[in-house]
Amino acid sequence: DTAVSQTPKYLVTQMGNDKSIKCEQNLGHDTMYWYKQDSKKFLKIMFSYNNKELIINETVPNRFSPKSPDKAHLNLHINSLELGDSAVYFCASSQDVRSYNEQFFGPGTRLTVL
Amino acid sequence: EDQVTQSPEALRLQEGESSSLNCSYTVSGLRGLFWYRQDPGKGPEFLFTLYSAGEEKEKERLKATLTKKESFLHITAPKPEDSATYLCAVQASSNYQLIWGAGTKLIIKP
Numbered sequence: 001d002t003a004v005s006q007t008p009k010y011l012v013t014q015m016g017n018d019k020s021i022k023c024e025q026n027l028g029h030d031t032m033y034w035y036k037q038d039s040k041k042f043l044k045i046m047f048s049y050n051n052k053e054l055i056i057n058e059t060v061p062n063r064f065s066p067k068s069p070d071k072a073h074l075n076l077h078i079n080s081l082e083l084g085d086s087a088v089y090f091c092a093s094s095q096d097v098r099s100y101n102e103q104f105f106g107p108g109t110r111l112t113v114l
Numbered sequence: 115e116d117q118v119t120q121s122p123e124a125l126r127l128q129e130g131e132s133s134s135l136n137c138s139y140t141v142s143g144l145r146g147l148f149w150y151r152q153d154p155g156k157g158p159e160f161l162f163t164l165y166s167a168g169e170e171k172e173k174e175r176l177k178a179t180l181t182k183k184e185s186f187l188h189i190t191a192p193k194p195e196d197s198a199t200y201l202c203a204v205q206a207s208s209n210y211q212l213i214w215g216a217g218t219k220l221i222i223k224p
Contacts, residue, residue, distance in 0.1 A: 001156055005155070040212065041152075041199060041216060041217050042216050042217075043201065043203075043214040044214070045211050045212065048177050048210075048211065049130060054213050055210070056209075056210070056212075090158075092157070097210045102148065102163065103148075103158075103160065103212070104159035104160070105157025105158050105159070106154075106157050107156055108155070108157050110157070113168070
């Protein structure tokens with residue numbers, strides 16, 4: 001039974017297009033995250049939601065907009081895609097952002113912008 | 115500025131050859147230090163959380179230790195299936211987000 005799932009696993013698109021990545025967790029966690037992992041494997045937090053409320057919003061272009069319809073889902077919509085957006089995007093969840101909780105990661109979405 | 119540095123970037127060992135990975139951190143108040151393992155094409159998988167200097171955690175061939183400035187992940191008699199990238203992250207008391215290191219890619223040759 002998959003704990004954190006993401007779709008799609010691969011996404012290849014042209015510059016300027018708009019795309020979405022979906023994430024769902026079935027762990028009953030309150031907090032969900034979006035990370036970007038670049039070609040050097042460096043993980044960088046983009047957003048975090050706690051119970052559908054945005055709590056972390058790092059310096060990310062406005063073209064990226066997270067949406068959390070409920071606490072089990074956190075989707076990422078990207079407008080006007082650019083070459084530099086190519087990366088692997090990971091969704092993660094944890095029980096609560098305020099305690100020392102492990103984060104559970106999804107399998108990642110490899111985005112390639114041509 | 116809060117920062118996490120991992121070394122070496124890559125480590126190649128023979129099966130059974132023990133070694134250690136290093137995670138150095140500078141953070142304004144440590145809430146917790148986390149070790150994760152990442153296999154190619156997959157998301158990171160949680161290994162350990164350490165909260166205070168002197169603490170140690172063990173899991174199979176892995177042992178994580180923590181001082182006030184760094185953490186070590188010791189791997190004893192590794193097997194090829196231990197090959198992965200090992201990531202270290204810290205959670206500062208000033209905010210809740212994790213600050214990640216760039217990882218150490220560990221390759222164990224049979």
